[in-house]
Amino acid sequence: YEKVGADCAREGVDYPRYLLRLCELERIDRERRTMERRIRLARFPVTKSLDTFDFMAMPTLNKSLVLELTRCEWIDKRENVIALGPSGVGKTHTALALGLAACQKGHSVAFTTAAALVHELMEARDEKRLRALQKQLTNVK
Known part of the structure; x- marks a missing residue:
């Protein structure tokens, strides 16, 4: 002051x-x-945005769709985004960038891999805290 x-x-x-x-x-x-x-x-392993993504290296990736997804309207509509493809095509980078964009727009985010999520759910079940974990995950946009 x-x-x-x-x-x-x-x-x-x-x-x-x-x-x-x-x-x-x-x-x-x-x-x-x-x-x-x-x-x-959100527990991002690294923080990445689409500013550093090389769309030229992945010409099959729909750049306009990815950029549209950063507006995060799909979150408000309660829709999902699923990225499929072989290793090294930019799925994780894109997911990290979408997560960062969601955080910047005020949404809560939880970043994890499918394998880590399954492992966490199994641990929660074994430790009798599965409902608490499910509630926690439900609160994430």
Whole structure:
């Protein structure tokens, strides 16, 4: 607040506008921290976006569809996205990028592999906490 106060005093900004600037900065900081928390809770192995994806290396991948999916309308419609293909075609990179886009748009995300999910479900069943895990997974957008 001191730096903003000094800037406002130097610029001759009145007190209500000073308070408005402080509130705006606080809101921006809270949104940033909330997004960072969503990304951390998603448990991405690495953070990747489509900015680093080489669509030229995968000409069969529908670029416009992938870019449309980053708008995350499929989440609001409660639809699924399934990526199929051989190893090395960009399924994980695309999934990570879609997850990151969802976090940035305010959605909760849980990143896992099919094998890890099956393992976690089996462990939860054995430890009699399957319902709790199912409830936790249900709360993820």
